[in-house]
Amino acid sequence: MIRLFKHPVILILLLILCPTTILIFLLSNDPLLSLTSFFSGPFSNTYHLGNMLNSSSPLLLTSLGAYIALKSNSFNLGGEGQVFLGATITALLSVYFDRYANYGTLGLIILIAIIATGLITWLSAWLDSRYHVNSLISTYLLSMATIHICNYFITQKFLKEGSNILASDKINDLYKLKNILPPSTLSSGFVIALVIVVISSFILKYTILGYEFKISGRNTKFAHSMGINSNIYKISGLTLSGSLHGLAGVLLVLGNHHAVIVGFSNNLGWNGLSSALLAGSKSIMIIVTSLLYSYLDSGSNYATITSDLTIEVSTIVKSVLFFVISSKIIKEQIIYRNKK
Amino acid sequence: MDIFQAMTPFLLASIGGLYTEYSGTTNVAIEGYMTMSAFLFITIYKITGSYFLGITLALILIILLSFIHSYLTVKLKANSIITGLAVNMGFFGLISTIEFKLFNTKGVIFLERTTRLDSSWLIVVALILPLLTMFIINKTRYGLRLRIRGISKKTLMYSNINPDFYRISAVIVSGILAGLGGIFLAMELRSFIPNISAGRGWISLVIIYLGRKHPIGIFFGCLIFSITQIFSNFSQKMAIPSDIILAFPYILTLVALILTSRTKVKKDSL
Numbered sequence: 001m002i003r004l005f006k007h008p009v010i011l012i013l014l015l016i017l018c019p020t021t022i023l024i025f026l027l028s029n030d031p032l033l034s035l036t037s038f039f040s041g042p043f044s045n046t047y048h049l050g051n052m053l054n055s056s057s058p059l060l061l062t063s064l065g066a067y068i069a070l071k072s073n074s075f076n077l078g079g080e081g082q083v084f085l086g087a088t089i090t091a092l093l094s095v096y097f098d099r100y101a102n103y104g105t106l107g108l109i110i111l112i113a114i115i116a117t118g119l120i121t122w123l124s125a126w127l128d129s130r131y132h133v134n135s136l137i138s139t140y141l142l143s144m145a146t147i148h149i150c151n152y153f154i155t156q157k158f159l160k161e162g163s164n165i166l167a168s169d170k171i172n173d174l175y176k177l178k179n180i181l182p183p184s185t186l187s188s189g190f191v192i193a194l195v196i197v198v199i200s201s202f203i204l205k206y207t208i209l210g211y212e213f214k215i216s217g218r219n220t221k222f223a224h225s226m227g228i229n230s231n232i233y234k235i236s237g238l239t240l241s242g243s244l245h246g247l248a249g250v251l252l253v254l255g256n257h258h259a260v261i262v263g264f265s266n267n268l269g270w271n272g273l274s275s276a277l278l279a280g281s282k283s284i285m286i287i288v289t290s291l292l293y294s295y296l297d298s299g300s301n302y303a304t305i306t307s308d309l310t311i312e313v314s315t316i317v318k319s320v321l322f323f324v325i326s327s328k329i330i331k332e333q334i335i336y337r338n339k340k
Numbered sequence: 341m342d343i344f345q346a347m348t349p350f351l352l353a354s355i356g357g358l359y360t361e362y363s364g365t366t367n368v369a370i371e372g373y374m375t376m377s378a379f380l381f382i383t384i385y386k387i388t389g390s391y392f393l394g395i396t397l398a399l400i401l402i403i404l405l406s407f408i409h410s411y412l413t414v415k416l417k418a419n420s421i422i423t424g425l426a427v428n429m430g431f432f433g434l435i436s437t438i439e440f441k442l443f444n445t446k447g448v449i450f451l452e453r454t455t456r457l458d459s460s461w462l463i464v465v466a467l468i469l470p471l472l473t474m475f476i477i478n479k480t481r482y483g484l485r486l487r488i489r490g491i492s493k494k495t496l497m498y499s500n501i502n503p504d505f506y507r508i509s510a511v512i513v514s515g516i517l518a519g520l521g522g523i524f525l526a527m528e529l530r531s532f533i534p535n536i537s538a539g540r541g542w543i544s545l546v547i548i549y550l551g552r553k554h555p556i557g558i559f560f561g562c563l564i565f566s567i568t569q570i571f572s573n574f575s576q577k578m579a580i581p582s583d584i585i586l587a588f589p590y591i592l593t594l595v596a597l598i599l600t601s602r603t604k605v606k607k608d609s610l
Contacts, residue, residue, distance in 0.1 A: 027437060075421070077425075127598060131601045132601050133594075133597050133598055133601050136421065137545070137546065137549075137597065138594060140542070141542075141546075141591075141593055141594045141597075142590070142594065144539065144542075144587070144590045145587040145590040145591050147587075148583045148586040148587035148590075149583065149584065149587050151583045152581055152583035152584055156583075270425070270429065310436060310440045310446075312433040312434075312437045313433070313437070315429055315430070315432065315433030316433040316434060316437065318426075318429065319426040319427065319429040319430030319433065320426075320430070322423065322425065322426030322429070323413075323416065323418060323423050323426050324416075326418040326419040326422040326423060326426075327416035327417060
């Protein structure tokens with residue numbers, strides 16, 4: 001029985017349950033209602049379930065992006081900005097070139113978004129290898145700067161007239177991804193994200209390319225002495241991570257919001273990073289952890305509507321989780337000992 | 341006087357961060373501590389109406405929070421950058437939750453218009469701080485051991501000195517100083533705004549690297565950044581849009597980082 005409690009998944013579930021319950025009892029005037037709406041809310045009907053899955057589709061991609069950056073032995077802390085840049089480019093270009101709306105244009109726009117976000121992280125990676133500017137800091141700084149510049153373009157140039165939120169015009173109906181679970185907003189973007197995650201984890205696990213990539217992240221000197229050009233893998237890892245974040249932004253526009261709204265990529269980057277850390281060494285686990293994170297978020301969303309909780313409850317729970325997943329002691333003493 | 345006012349939060353936060361830097365880690369949560377202490381100060385001031393009580397209680401709570409943060413990080417052997425980010429995230433969550441509970445708002449908390457908060461003593465403290473830090477780091481037992489903690493943990497362990505104490509205390513010191521910076525900002529504005537520190541915590545981190553982890557270097561780093569801030573306030577009156585101005589410090593920070601590291605490379609190659 002005790003062995004069962006030491007299983008990582010059970011442990012993490014307990015670690016989510018305990019702080020959430022404590023917080024709800026502290027904060028809410030009607031704890032039982034809040035608790036039930038927090039935990040069972042997302043599964044209460046198709047609408048909420050579909051919305052939860054839909055919000056997890058960009059998160060899947062950001063988690064994969066953060067995971068790839070982690071595997072190449074660098075941190076990408078600029079996820080927020082990259083998602084927002086990808087979304088802004090997609091929405092603004094498709095609004096601007098609305099006259100030429102067809103699938104070819106869409107492909108071109110997506111390509112531009114992916115390349116632009118990739119370029120931003122490539123710059124960080126290049127600065128790291130050339131000038132030894134820590135990519136941890138430069139990705140964050142660049143992302144903050146891009147967020148502000150994107151805000152400028154949305155609010156000053158492309159602001160939807162007569163709108164009471166800071167958003168651009170809606171994109172063309174042709175571009176919107178198909179809804180696969182009405183009445184919810186679940187779009188086919190979820191399937192696309194899932195397929196991308198599965199394919200990339202296959203590549204990482206079973207191909208020579210993936211093996212070389214992982215080795216050069218884990219031990220640069222060893223990789224170098226084996227004749228692997230580890231510097232290229234490191235730079236391309238961070239670049240790919242940026243592109244995946246950009247793709248998440250594209251999905252966010254095409255599948256979820258159909259426009260770009262100021263601040264709508266709220267926490268996608270940070271959540272992606274923490275769910276990648278939570279997934280640990282197995283990339284396929286990203287699917288589970290991303291779903292877990294969007295479950296937490298939509299749980300607190302649902303609880304905000306039905307009870308007197310505030311939406312930040314999930315933020316606090318996530319910050320507790322952060323402490324736990326980055327802990328070496330817990331990994332060594334509980335999880336690995338269990339495996340022996 | 342303007343320039344000293346702009347410098348004070350940077351100086352307090354970055355000198356605080358310097359202590360953790362000496363102890364061998366980076367305190368990424370400076371931003372969170374600044375916002376949290378500003379929030380605590382304004383809240384306590386609004387409830388009790390006492391200036392002195394506001395500062396002391398806010399600082400005591402900050403000490404408690406930074407102790408929990410650093411104790412858990414050291415004892416769980418967690419990655420300090422990730423836990424710092426977690427603290428940032430958790431603080432912002434906590435602030436808006438408590439704010440909503442107490443004042444039923446998630447926005448700005450105003451004090452009465454007539455309140456006068458005397459913040460000039462903090463400017464003096466901030467200006468003395470670099471010299472004081474130099475003295476502490478170079479001349480006192482605590483400072484020397486703190487530096488050794490950053491260089492080699494084993495040296496302390498073999499001398500039968502508790503190495504964890506120095507790391508935990510460094511985070512607490514940086515929490516207090518960043519907290520003072522936040523309180524200063526709150527005093528200037530006489531209110532609490534959700535994003536009151538506006539990236540100052542992050543810029544302070546960069547100032548530490550710019551100043552080559554030396555108090556005097558940090559002083560000049562703060563000087564440069566406060567001049568650019570005053571300049572950006574000035575340019576707001578001209579036709580430059582505010583979003584571009586907000587992006588400006590981050591880009592400038594990056595450029596400063598590139599320039600300083602470039603000279604480092606040159607030095608090595610000679």
